[in-house]
Amino acid sequence: MKQSGRISILMLASIFSVVLVTLILIFSRESLSTVGARFMDALERHDVNKLTAMSMMNGKTEDQIRKEWDYTVNTAGRYYQFAYSVEGGTQSGPNLGSVKIRIIKDIDKPGSYDELVELPMVRVNDDWKVDVRSMSHELFPGLPR
Secondary structure (H helix, E strand, O other), X not given: OOOOOOOOHHHHHHHHHHHHHHHHHHHOOOOHHHHHHHHHHHHHHOOHHHHHHOEEOOOOOHHHHHXXXXXXXXXXXXXXXXXXXXXXXXXXXXXXXXEEEXXXXXXXXXXXXXXXXXXXXXXXXXXXXXXXXXXXXXXXXXXXX
């Protein structure tokens, strides 16, 4: 015998899980730390395509940015080695932030030490990108300008 106004527990659980998954998908965005770690990983692996996609340089086309990154990682910094760890990210505004990176430059040389640097981040169309022109140019040899 069915009564109106009652809902089964299974139906209630199904509706709740659909709403929960939808909310997670809507509100889950990459954190600044994650984006900074992906950028540093691409720099370490000399991945020109990923560096190009994650870089923001006003006034330059994607091809120009790609050429500059190609020169940076395959010519100027071809044998440059470093180690890094991401310390955390802070968002200073709705479209601005930075990621703190602890980096050991020239890791293959004796006397290397770690330094704390910041990657300036800018939100472009809901994606965080690294503002390459605002980066410290001591981070990697031949960084794009």
